[in-house]
Amino acid sequence: MTKRKIKIGTAKPKSSIDLFGRAFDIPPGVAGSNVKIELNANREACVDGCKGIIEYYDTLIKLNIGNGTVSFCGRNLHISVYNADVAVIIGTIHSVEYCM
Amino acid sequence: MLILKIFRYLYGYVRFIVIGEFPERLLNQFSINGISAWNIIRKKDYIEASILVRDYRQMRKVRAKSGVRTKIQQKYGFPFLIRNYSKRLGFLIGIACFFMIISFMSSFVWNIEICGNNYIETDSILSALYDLGLKEGTKIDEIDSAYLRTKLALKVDNIAWAAINIEGSKATVDISENKIVEEKNSSAPCNLVAKCDGVILNSEVIIGNSVVKNNTAVLKGQLLVSGIVEYKDGSSSLRHATGKVNAYTNHTLSTKINFKQQITRETDKVWTRSVLKLFTINVPLYLGTVKGDYNKEISSWRYQNENMYLPITFTTAAFTQKVTEDMVFSEQETTLMAKEKLIEIEKKELGEAIIMSKTENIIVNEDSVEVKADYVCQENIAVEEILLISTTN
Structure with a gap:
C-alpha cells in the first residue's frame, strides 16, 4: 500500500499578486481584489466585494462574489444594507456555502 | 448609526416595493449604478426596500432594464415635511424668522458674570467694563478679550489679573485680587500723650515709662507714658508704649436752634x-x-435664575x-429740639467717656434757643504718638 503525500500550502497561486503575497507571507486578501466576509456570530454577515444578488428569499440569500457564489442559509434573513459592493445580511444564519 | 439616520432624514427617503419575476435584478442594477439601498426585506411576492429620494429618481431609469414594477409605500424625511407645509407661507416665514432671530441674538452678549472678587465691588468692575466697551448688548465678534483683561487690570485698583471668557452669549470675567497686607504699626515705637486737659486719676501702664503722677493736672498734648525705656545698666530702647491713663476731664458742648425753621x-x-x-x-x-x-x-x-438672567x-x-x-415753633418745642440735638452731639463727642456730672444752661434769645452743657467726665486720655526717629546726622 503506497502512502499518499499530502502537501499543505503548495497550491499554485492564481495571480501575480497572490504570488507576491505568498512570497512575503502577507495574509491572503490583504492585497488584490478578494472578497471579504465578516461574520458576527450567526446573526450578521458583511460581504465586502459582492458583485450582485442571485437569489433572495428569507431562508436563502445567494450572492455573486465574482469568481463564484456564496449562499447564506437560515431564517428571517434579509439585507439591511446594499450598496456598490457591500451587502450586510442579518438574520439567523445556519450555514455558509461556497460554490467556486 | 444615529448620524446615518439623521442624514437620511435630512435628505429624505422612500420605502417602496419591487414587484416582478426577478426583483433581485433591480437590486443588482442599484449596485452597478452606485445606488445605496437598505432594509431590504423579502416578502412573498415582492421585495421591500428603502432608498434616498435622489436615488429614487435615478432608479426610474434603470427600472426598465430589470423588467420589474415599483410602488412607493411611504415617504419620509425633511423634504416631504417642507413640501407639506409649503402652502402655508406664514409658517415657513415664521420658521425662517425664528432661525434668523436666534442667529442674530446669539451674536450679542446677554449676561456678564463676575467671579473671584471678594472685596472689590461687582458694580465697580461692571462699570469699568462698561467704559471699556463690554456691556450687555455688545457684539461678541467685537470683543478683544486680551485687550480688555489688560485694560481692566489697569483701570480697577487691586486687580492682580483678569480673564474674560465668552461662552455662548455669556461673558464670564474671572478676577484675582491683590492680597491686602495690613501695615503693622502696633510695633512702631510711640509715646502716649494726653488728648485733652485733665487731672490724672490713675494709670495702667503695660509697656513704657509713666511720667505723670496721680492727682496732677495735664495739658492737651502732654507726655503721659514714654516709649523710651531706660534700663539699670544705662542702656535704653524704643518701645511701643501701651496702657491707659484715666483722668477727670471737663467738656462744654452747646447747640442753638431757631424758632423759625424750614421744614421739608x-x-x-x-x-x-x-x-x-x-x-x-x-x-x-x-x-x-x-x-x-x-x-x-x-x-x-428682571427674570433670573442661578445661572443666567435675561x-x-x-x-x-x-x-x-x-x-x-417755613414754620415757627414755640419756645418749649425749640428747647426740646435743642436738647435732643445736644444729646446727639454728646454721643458723638464724648463717646466712651463716663459722665460724672452735667450742668445744663438754657439761654432763650429773640429768635433762638441755645442750650449749653458743662460735663465732668472720667475717661482714658492717652493717645498714641509715633516717635519720629531721624537716622541722619
Missing part, C-alpha cells in the same frame, strides 16, 4: 414712571416729565413730591 415734608402726591431696559436701550413707558422737588425710589425687576429689566421709579415750608 413729603406730600401724598406720587408719580410712577416705568422704563423697560433692553440690553442697554431704555424704552420709556410714560409721557411727560416730573418737575419740582421730589424723593425718588427705584425698584427694578437682559430685559423693568424699572419703576416712584417720585414723591416734597414741599418746603
Whole structure:
C-alpha cells in the first residue's frame, strides 16, 4: 500500500499578486481584489466585494462574489444594507456555502 | 448609526416595493449604478426596500432594464415635511424668522458674570467694563478679550489679573485680587500723650515709662507714658508704649436752634414712571416729565435664575413730591429740639467717656434757643504718638 503525500500550502497561486503575497507571507486578501466576509456570530454577515444578488428569499440569500457564489442559509434573513459592493445580511444564519 | 439616520432624514427617503419575476435584478442594477439601498426585506411576492429620494429618481431609469414594477409605500424625511407645509407661507416665514432671530441674538452678549472678587465691588468692575466697551448688548465678534483683561487690570485698583471668557452669549470675567497686607504699626515705637486737659486719676501702664503722677493736672498734648525705656545698666530702647491713663476731664458742648425753621415734608402726591431696559436701550413707558422737588425710589425687576438672567429689566421709579415750608415753633418745642440735638452731639463727642456730672444752661434769645452743657467726665486720655526717629546726622 503506497502512502499518499499530502502537501499543505503548495497550491499554485492564481495571480501575480497572490504570488507576491505568498512570497512575503502577507495574509491572503490583504492585497488584490478578494472578497471579504465578516461574520458576527450567526446573526450578521458583511460581504465586502459582492458583485450582485442571485437569489433572495428569507431562508436563502445567494450572492455573486465574482469568481463564484456564496449562499447564506437560515431564517428571517434579509439585507439591511446594499450598496456598490457591500451587502450586510442579518438574520439567523445556519450555514455558509461556497460554490467556486 | 444615529448620524446615518439623521442624514437620511435630512435628505429624505422612500420605502417602496419591487414587484416582478426577478426583483433581485433591480437590486443588482442599484449596485452597478452606485445606488445605496437598505432594509431590504423579502416578502412573498415582492421585495421591500428603502432608498434616498435622489436615488429614487435615478432608479426610474434603470427600472426598465430589470423588467420589474415599483410602488412607493411611504415617504419620509425633511423634504416631504417642507413640501407639506409649503402652502402655508406664514409658517415657513415664521420658521425662517425664528432661525434668523436666534442667529442674530446669539451674536450679542446677554449676561456678564463676575467671579473671584471678594472685596472689590461687582458694580465697580461692571462699570469699568462698561467704559471699556463690554456691556450687555455688545457684539461678541467685537470683543478683544486680551485687550480688555489688560485694560481692566489697569483701570480697577487691586486687580492682580483678569480673564474674560465668552461662552455662548455669556461673558464670564474671572478676577484675582491683590492680597491686602495690613501695615503693622502696633510695633512702631510711640509715646502716649494726653488728648485733652485733665487731672490724672490713675494709670495702667503695660509697656513704657509713666511720667505723670496721680492727682496732677495735664495739658492737651502732654507726655503721659514714654516709649523710651531706660534700663539699670544705662542702656535704653524704643518701645511701643501701651496702657491707659484715666483722668477727670471737663467738656462744654452747646447747640442753638431757631424758632423759625424750614421744614421739608413729603406730600401724598406720587408719580410712577416705568422704563423697560433692553440690553442697554431704555424704552420709556410714560409721557411727560416730573418737575419740582421730589424723593425718588427705584425698584427694578428682571427674570433670573442661578445661572443666567435675561437682559430685559423693568424699572419703576416712584417720585414723591416734597414741599418746603417755613414754620415757627414755640419756645418749649425749640428747647426740646435743642436738647435732643445736644444729646446727639454728646454721643458723638464724648463717646466712651463716663459722665460724672452735667450742668445744663438754657439761654432763650429773640429768635433762638441755645442750650449749653458743662460735663465732668472720667475717661482714658492717652493717645498714641509715633516717635519720629531721624537716622541722619
